[in-house]
Amino acid sequence: MANFNIDSVKERTFDAIVVGSGISGGWAAKELTGRGLKTLLLERGRDVKHVVDYPTTSMYPWEFEHRGEMPLAIREANPIVSRCYAFGEDSQHFFVKDNEHPYIQEKPFDWIRGYQVGGKSLLWARQTQRWSDFDFEGPARDGFAVDWPIRYKDIAPWYSYVEKFAGISGNKDGIPELPDGEFLPAFPLNTVEKYFSDHVKAKYPNRHIISARCAHLSKPQPIHFEQGRVGCQNRTLCQRGCPFGGYFSSNSSTIPWALKSGNLTLRPHSVVQSIIYDDEKGKAAGVRIIDTNTKEVIEYYARVIFVNASALNTNLLLLNSTSQRFPNGFGNDSGVLGKYIAFHNYTANVGAEVEGFTDFKTEGRNPAGGGYIPRFRNVYKQETDFLRGYAAGFSAYRYQQAKTEGVGAQLKDNLAHPTLSGWYVGSHMMGESIPKESNYVKLDDKEKDAWGVPLLRVNVDYDDNDEKMKLDYLEQMEEMFVSAGFKNVKKHVAIGKAPGLDIHEMGGARMGRDPKTSILNEWNQVHAAKNVFVTDGACMTSTACQNPSLTYMALTARAANYAVDEINKGNI
Numbered sequence: 324m325a326n327f328n329i330d331s332v333k334e335r336t337f338d339a340i341v342v343g344s345g346i347s348g349g350w351a352a353k354e355l356t357g358r359g360l361k362t363l364l365l366e367r368g369r370d371v372k373h374v375v376d377y378p379t380t381s382m383y384p385w386e387f388e389h390r391g392e393m394p395l396a397i398r399e400a401n402p403i404v405s406r407c408y409a410f411g412e413d414s415q416h417f418f419v420k421d422n423e424h425p426y427i428q429e430k431p432f433d434w435i436r437g438y439q440v441g442g443k444s445l446l447w448a449r450q451t452q453r454w455s456d457f458d459f460e461g462p463a464r465d466g467f468a469v470d471w472p473i474r475y476k477d478i479a480p481w482y483s484y485v486e487k488f489a490g491i492s493g494n495k496d497g498i499p500e501l502p503d504g505e506f507l508p509a510f511p512l513n514t515v516e517k518y519f520s521d522h523v524k525a526k527y528p529n530r531h532i533i534s535a536r537c538a539h540l541s542k543p544q545p546i547h548f549e550q551g552r553v554g555c556q557n558r559t560l561c562q563r564g565c566p567f568g569g570y571f572s573s574n575s576s577t578i579p580w581a582l583k584s585g586n587l588t589l590r591p592h593s594v595v596q597s598i599i600y601d602d603e604k605g606k607a608a609g610v611r612i613i614d615t616n617t618k619e620v621i622e623y624y625a626r627v628i629f630v631n632a633s634a635l636n637t638n639l640l641l642l643n644s645t646s647q648r649f650p651n652g653f654g655n656d657s658g659v660l661g662k663y664i665a666f667h668n669y670t671a672n673v674g675a676e677v678e679g680f681t682d683f684k685t686e687g688r689n690p691a692g693g694g695y696i697p698r699f700r701n702v703y704k705q706e707t708d709f710l711r712g713y714a715a716g717f718s719a720y721r722y723q724q725a726k727t728e729g730v731g732a733q734l735k736d737n738l739a740h741p742t743l744s745g746w747y748v749g750s751h752m753m754g755e756s757i758p759k760e761s762n763y764v765k766l767d768d769k770e771k772d773a774w775g776v777p778l779l780r781v782n783v784d785y786d787d788n789d790e791k792m793k794l795d796y797l798e799q800m801e802e803m804f805v806s807a808g809f810k811n812v813k814k815h816v817a818i819g820k821a822p823g824l825d826i827h828e829m830g831g832a833r834m835g836r837d838p839k840t841s842i843l844n845e846w847n848q849v850h851a852a853k854n855v856f857v858t859d860g861a862c863m864t865s866t867a868c869q870n871p872s873l874t875y876m877a878l879t880a881r882a883a884n885y886a887v888d889e890i891n892k893g894n895i
Contacts, residue, residue: 332624337363337588339886340610340625342595342640345442347859347875348631349573349581350485354883355629356586360890363588363623364581365612367632368438370591371417371445373551373574377564379413387412406824407435409446414562417445427767429782431821434635434828440591441574442633443826446562449538449570450870451491452695452714453482453502457702458867461755465710468663468758468865469835472845475502481877489571489876490547492691493536501533501697501869507541509534510691514683515719515746520694522807530699530803532717535691538571538873550576559688570690592616594774598628598644598653598855606854606895607653613774627854627886627895631879634860635664638764638831639779641842641857654832654842654849663833664762664783665866667825668713668754670817671793673800675809677719677746684721684743693718696750698868700795709791713754714868715800721746748809752796755868756822757788758830783822827871829863847882854895858882 338360341351348364355362370376384390391412398405401421410418419436426434437443456475462468479502486505493506512520512534520532539555540547547553552568552575561570568575581587592615599622601608609624630637638661644653652660693716700712725741727734762784766777797814804812822828835841838850847862849855858879860871889895 336624337361338625339627340623341629341631343631344440344573345633346444346573346872347879349577350876350879351629351631351883352581352587353577354880356581356584358887361586365593365595366440366591367594371439371441371574373579374566377566380563380566403433404435406433409562425778427778427780429780430784432781432783433821433823435826441572444572445564447872451536451538451873452869453504454867454869454874455500455502457500461711462865467710469840471864472834472836478877481881485876485880488546489538490540491536492539492541494534496533498531498697500702510541510689512694513685513719515677515680516694519807523803526806532694532696535693535695537691539690540569550580555690557688557690559690595640596776600646600648602648607852626890630857631859634828635764637857637859637861641832642766643777654851656851657839660842661765661831662760662763663758664764664830665756665758666822667827668756668789669825670820671797672751672815674749675804675812677748677809680746707795709788710757711755712868713752713792713796715750715752717750719746719748750800753868754792755866758865764831829860829866832857832861833864834862846885847878856882856886
């Protein structure tokens with residue numbers, strides 16, 4: 324019988340374990356397997372194989388029972404996830420159902436989740452911008468949060484590394500606060516977007532409207548063909564899963580690459596309950612999972628563990644991983660675990676009408692979404708009554724309009740001969756929120772989910788800094804629109820929009836120089852347990868105002884290669 328036990332433990336022992344198969348988890352699996360480590364990739368949701376498991380990807384609008392709209396009963400049963408921009412009849416199977424995965428909102432918070440292999444990499448907006456030293460130095464400059472233990476030079480080579488593999492389209496814009504990358508050709512601005520870009524460049528020397536940088540293959544390179552991916556078809560049906568691999572996802576790129584190595588074991592339907600700590604060895608021994616179908620509790624073991632469960636779930640897992648050494652959560656000697664949660668502020672937008680340009684129209688679709696306005700506030704100096712800054716999206720468009728008057732032949736004729744509207748422009752803000760101790764998550768001491776794991780309590784809210792930043796965005800964007808000659812400028816504020824719908828939650832297990840005020844060091848290692856790494860959104864010390872996924876990828880690739888080097892040196 325003892326031999327059977329030994330064999331069982333061997334079967335459940337790997338060189339590395341990765342928790343979560345989303346954007347960062349996929350990268351961890353790719354890097355660790357590529358360096359020769361036998362790796363177990365755990366995913367709490369079902370398996371989703373590239374192409375095979377995209378059931379709606381090639382459906383026509385009339386093939387959907389409700390023509391893409393969600394029935395009222397489903398929306399009422401899922402009030403949280405229904406607020407997500409990507410939730411629809413063609414994509415609902417990639418989102419969790421609210422009642423199956425409850426959490427407790429101490430303050431309103433929309434927690435958007437996709438539990439399947441690939442996670443939300445099937446659903447993300449695919450916008451990719453590098454951070455600069457203005458972002459990494461932000462906390463040190465104004466004293467809010469703690470100093471980042473890295474700077475741009477530390478991560479720049481890894482940005483290049485992941486950009487080449489993932490495929491990022493964009494232009495070399497030469498903007499210090501938004502460093503250039505390894506780009507495929509950009510998706511160009513249309514004529515009105517280009518007009519606004521030229522106008523702003525002439526009138527506001529430190530402001531820029533550039534082609535949005537995105538994870539789409541505008542011109543695939545050999546490395547992308549080797550992954551089995553081809554060029555983006557500009558369908559803009561990305562939330563369905565792309566059978567062409569035209570945009571980057573774990574499903575189309577990193578996970579198949581890791582599987583091809585022969586070193587990856589993928590196990591879906593696996594809720595990771597806790598990290599197992601070995602008191603004698605002074606490090607993590609493995610993880611304890613619950614099979615979502617059988618409810619069986621199973622332990623897996625490894626030399627190194629990467630936690631990439633997505634920001635809030637990673638906090639939940641660490642908080643639930645208690646032991647004699649860590650009674651308040653794994654690695655939580657500092658007491659900051661679960662605290663200093665931050666996000667991005669999307670609560671304002673501005674629209675306007677454009678006169679002229681009627682001899683132009685848009686042709687085809689732009690998967691990048693149009694233009695991007697990098698942060699221009701408080702970059703070189705503190706110039707406002709709020710801290711940090713905001714970026715913004717910008718796009719211009721026309722649409723077809725048809726008269727609906729008449730009946731019979733007249734109505735048919737009206738509908739068959741639509742005309743083009745005039746041009747419209749729109750912008751939305753993406754503001755950096757300041758990590759605060761009062762923004763936290765913690766475990767409920769009574770309620771548990773279907774697998775016996777404590778529910779997460781979320782207490783996250785906007786503050787006065789967010790409000791001041793929002794007002795400045797509205798004021799500045801209105802001024803820029805008016806100066807460009809746009810008409811009927813309308814400012815909008817999203818009343819009652821809770822944090823979370825940005826889907827950019829970050830922090831809780833932040834990086835830092837001092838173990839007394841942070842959870843992770845400069846290599847994303849847990850200060851008090853060097854064989855555990857956290858490289859998803861939970862690791863972020865501050866949020867900047869760029870879309871964060873590219874930074875998660877770069878941090879993950881950097882940390883995974885460091886981990887293998889440390890194993891080879893005998894330090895892990």
